[in-house]
Amino acid sequence: MSTSTAPAKAPAEQTTVSTAPPRRVRARGERGRAASLASHGVLTVASLVALFPVAWLVYLSLGPDKDDYLHPGGIWSKMTLDNYAFVLQHTNFFDWLKSSLIVSLGTTVIGVLVAATTGYAVSRMRFPGYRKLMWVLLVTQMFPIAVLIVPMYQILSGLQLVDSYLGLVLVYCSTAVPYCAWLLKGYFDTIPFEIDEAGRVDGLSPFGTFFRLILPLARPGLAVAGFYSFITAFGEVAFASTFMLSDTKYTFAVGLQSFVSEHDAQRHLMAATAVLVAIPVSAFFYLVQKNLVTGLTAGGTKG
Amino acid sequence: MTVAIDRATGKRRGDRTPRPGLGRRLKDGYQKHWYAYAMIAPVAVVIGVLVLYPLGYGLYLTLTDANSLNSARTIGVNEIEATYQFVGLDNYADILWGPTAYDRFWSHFVWTIVWTAVCVGLHFFIGLGLALLLNQKLRGRTFYRLILVLPWAVPTFVTVFGWRFMLADSGIINSALDWLHLPTPAWLEDTFWQRFSAIMVNTWCGVPFMMVSLLGGLQSIDHTLYEAAEMDGANAWQRFRYVTLPGLRSVSSTVVLLGIIWTFNQFAVIFLLFGNTAPEAQILVTWAYQLGFGQQPRDFAQSAAYGILLLAILIVFTSFYRRWLNRNEQQLAN
Numbered sequence: 219m220s221t222s223t224a225p226a227k228a229p230a231e232q233t234t235v236s237t238a239p240p241r242r243v244r245a246r247g248e249r250g251r252a253a254s255l256a257s258h259g260v261l262t263v264a265s266l267v268a269l270f271p272v273a274w275l276v277y278l279s280l281g282p283d284k285d286d287y288l289h290p291g292g293i294w295s296k297m298t299l300d301n302y303a304f305v306l307q308h309t310n311f312f313d314w315l316k317s318s319l320i321v322s323l324g325t326t327v328i329g330v331l332v333a334a335t336t337g338y339a340v341s342r343m344r345f346p347g348y349r350k351l352m353w354v355l356l357v358t359q360m361f362p363i364a365v366l367i368v369p370m371y372q373i374l375s376g377l378q379l380v381d382s383y384l385g386l387v388l389v390y391c392s393t394a395v396p397y398c399a400w401l402l403k404g405y406f407d408t409i410p411f412e413i414d415e416a417g418r419v420d421g422l423s424p425f426g427t428f429f430r431l432i433l434p435l436a437r438p439g440l441a442v443a444g445f446y447s448f449i450t451a452f453g454e455v456a457f458a459s460t461f462m463l464s465d466t467k468y469t470f471a472v473g474l475q476s477f478v479s480e481h482d483a484q485r486h487l488m489a490a491t492a493v494l495v496a497i498p499v500s501a502f503f504y505l506v507q508k509n510l511v512t513g514l515t516a517g518g519t520k521g
Numbered sequence: 522m523t524v525a526i527d528r529a530t531g532k533r534r535g536d537r538t539p540r541p542g543l544g545r546r547l548k549d550g551y552q553k554h555w556y557a558y559a560m561i562a563p564v565a566v567v568i569g570v571l572v573l574y575p576l577g578y579g580l581y582l583t584l585t586d587a588n589s590l591n592s593a594r595t596i597g598v599n600e601i602e603a604t605y606q607f608v609g610l611d612n613y614a615d616i617l618w619g620p621t622a623y624d625r626f627w628s629h630f631v632w633t634i635v636w637t638a639v640c641v642g643l644h645f646f647i648g649l650g651l652a653l654l655l656n657q658k659l660r661g662r663t664f665y666r667l668i669l670v671l672p673w674a675v676p677t678f679v680t681v682f683g684w685r686f687m688l689a690d691s692g693i694i695n696s697a698l699d700w701l702h703l704p705t706p707a708w709l710e711d712t713f714w715q716r717f718s719a720i721m722v723n724t725w726c727g728v729p730f731m732m733v734s735l736l737g738g739l740q741s742i743d744h745t746l747y748e749a750a751e752m753d754g755a756n757a758w759q760r761f762r763y764v765t766l767p768g769l770r771s772v773s774s775t776v777v778l779l780g781i782i783w784t785f786n787q788f789a790v791i792f793l794l795f796g797n798t799a800p801e802a803q804i805l806v807t808w809a810y811q812l813g814f815g816q817q818p819r820d821f822a823q824s825a826a827y828g829i830l831l832l833a834i835l836i837v838f839t840s841f842y843r844r845w846l847n848r849n850e851q852q853l854a855n
Contacts, residue, residue: 257654258661264651265668271725272675274693275683287686290693332563339560346554351561358572360835362786364809364828366572368821369579371813372592392571399564424556453676455789460814471678475793485686492679500674507670507733 272496279489287485301490311491313466314473317383318452321469324387325451326444329394330402334440337402338428342414358396363456366392371460381463389461390451397450398443405439406432445506452499470495583612583826589819605822612826626805626827633785633804636720640787641780643724645773648731653765655732656739666736673729681793684722685709715795715802723790727783731776738772739765774846781842782835805831 278286281293282300305311339345340352370389371380379385409432417427433440458469465476474495477488585605593603616626655666672680687693688708695705706714742765750760791807797815800808805827813824 254659257657257659261651261654261659261665261669265665267725268669268671268729271680271683271687272671274687275679278686287689288691290696332567335560336564339557343554343557343560345557351565354568354572355564356839357836358568360782360786360832360839361572362806362809362828362831362835363788364806364813364824365579365832366575366828367810368813368825368828369575369582372582372587372821373575373578376593388571391567392575395564395567395571424560428560449676453678453789455678455792456810459792471676471789474678474682488682489686492682496675496679499676500671503674504667504670507674 275489275496276493279486279493281486284484284486287489301486302494305487305490305494309487309491310466310468310473311494314468314470317462317467318469318471320383321386321390321458322448322451324383325390325394326447328387328391329398329447330440330444332391332395333398333402333443334433334436335428336399338406338432340399341403341406342411343424355396355400358393359400361393367456367460370457374461380461381467383467386458386461386469389457390447390454394447394451398447401443401446402436402439405436405442409435442506445502449499449503579825580829582822583829584609585822586611587821589817589821592821608822612822613830616823616826616830628801629803629805629808632716632802633806636716636723636804637781637784639720640723640727640784641777643720644727644731644780644784645777647724647728649735649769649773651728651732652735652739653761655736666733669732670729672726673733677726677789678793680726681722681790684718684725685794688718709795709799712799712801715799719791719794719802722794723784723787726790727780731780734772734776735769738769741772742768770850778839778842782839785831785835 277293278290279301280297280299281287281290282296282298286293340348340355366389370392374380374385374389377385379388413431413435414427417431418424422430452469453471454469455471458472459475462468462472465473468476470491474488474491477484477491584607586608587603587605591603591605594601616622651669655662655669659665688695690707690709694708698705706717708714708718746764746768747760750764755763785804786806787804788806788810791802791804792810795802797811800811803811809824809827809831812820812827
């Protein structure tokens with residue numbers, strides 16, 4: 219469609235092009251020095267803006283005193299790793315690590331396991347109720363936390379599951395499962411249908427086709443869905459802050475907040491913890507981010 | 522042998538306008554639907570138990586006057602029965618046109634709309650600009666890309682605290698402004714600046730996603746289209762307007778929709794930036810949370826009612842958006 223619109227509209231404005239003074243003809247993709255410099259300039263500024271808050275956090279984490287963030291110049295002369303040592307030895311850091319991992323991994327495993335067959339079914343099969351299911355999957359993804367948090371809190375406290383890992387995992391699954399199904403549908407759509415047909419012709423049942431042919435092929439897609447659930451669950455704030463009450467069961471998102479209370483603000487320790495959390499998570503993110511983006515947008519456009 | 526697989530699904534929106542012949546194949550596979558149902562059963566169960574049941578229960582709560590004083594609770598060994606009552610649609614009426622409804626709902630509603638529009642606009646245009654820059658042959662392109670993705674890579678709950686340090690009264694931003702002899706606003710105290718900094722932080726967090734997805738969209742545009750346009754004498758702006766933008770349509774409509782939903786629902790940025798301190802800067806989601814969990818007594822019924830209203834707004838908006846997209850697409854095709 220774009221090929222047909224482009225030439226149709228172009229002649230109208232062509233007069234402005236032809237009145238321009240003749241220039242040296244450049245090869246395609248070649249730019250003037252000024253344009254190139256401008257691109258570099260803009261990108262450098264943008265990179266600095268992107269980098270600065272994170273770098274600043276790292277820098278502050280090296281200052282030994284809790285009010286050092288107000289006089290950052292002083293940190294330079296007394297830089298120390300003491301905050302890190304203190305966080306690792308004298309806070310609940312490892313408890314938080316444990317609960318973060320339990321909750322995020324639990325959500326990931328359940329999300330992917332439960333969603334895999336559904337993703338396949340909605341990618342390959344049409345059945346009565348298909349559109350309704352897709353609609354539910356789509357709508358579930360846009361639930362604001364405010365919709366479920368109150369009833370979930372009531373239900374979980376009725377079941378004595380507030381302040382337990384299982385409760386939080388269940389809550390996260392309410393978003394992770396539909397999301398994974400959606401994401402996996404997008405991935406299964408990219409696997410050629412001929413493979414299914416070959417499997418069926420060779421006498422596999424639909425389940426056999428799925429488990430023995432498609433699932434092994436879909437490993438990258440499963441990984442992306444898993445990573446995505448993991449990162450989402452890891453970074454979730456609202457439910458974790460509300461449902462986790464004892465400070466040894468905090469996830470990092472809650473634990474970090476607990477450094478700053480009304481009475482005391484241990485900002486230096488908070489910064490150090492934040493850096494310790496950010497490093498592995500960002501490393502992990504960089505490993506998968508390329509797949510993540512294709513997965514997210516593919517699922518959306520094919521809906 | 523009949524196969525419960527139909528190949529038309531590979532087509533975009535194949536489910537909406539089935540090709541002729543699809544119905545026949547569907548009919549042939551009808552006996553096999555139990556496979557499909559068996560496969561979607563796990564998700565159906567999970568959604569039923571974890572989403573629909575709480576949703577129904579929440580809907581019921583909005584029709585009562587439940588709060589933390591009259592809900593069922595356990596204090597020590599004593600179990601106290603719930604004593605809240607059914608009040609019909611009073612909660613909704615009170616939220617939408619009760620006394621002081623403007624301060625409680627409509628002011629937040631307007632701010633939420635402004636917040637969503639401004640944030641998504643900034644995300645999109647900055648993201649598009651950076652994606653266009655990154656899409657050219659440029660030395661150090663990968664390096665720039667890696668750094669620019671950083672705000673997305675680091676968890677939001679970490680970066681927001683970084684921003685809080687920077688925006689604090691005598692934090693680095695105000696020190697720098699002071700040094701330049703510029704006014705130093707109270708970023709985290711003054712209503713206008715609270716809103717300003719919330720938008721700023723959220724923009725910072727959200728641009729990378731837009732940038733990366735739009736970059737993916739740009740790279741998937743067929744290169745020969747640009748050559749053809751150039752042969753026809755299109756200048757840079759015309760190539761952008763008539764080749765790049767149409768080529769980005771499907772990606773951008775998806776990411777804008779996602780962006781709107783995520784921004785509208787954005788909780789972490791505002792909650793972590795202000796906590797309970799900034800009633801004026803709360804968008805509807807965080808405001809609903811405040812009602813339900815940030816105050817005493819906790820007003821469960823009103824909070825849940827806000828949640829339902831929010832969901833209704835989103836659903837209505839999304840269906841209009843999709844309809845609008847479909848209509849536009851049909852117009853383009855004609």
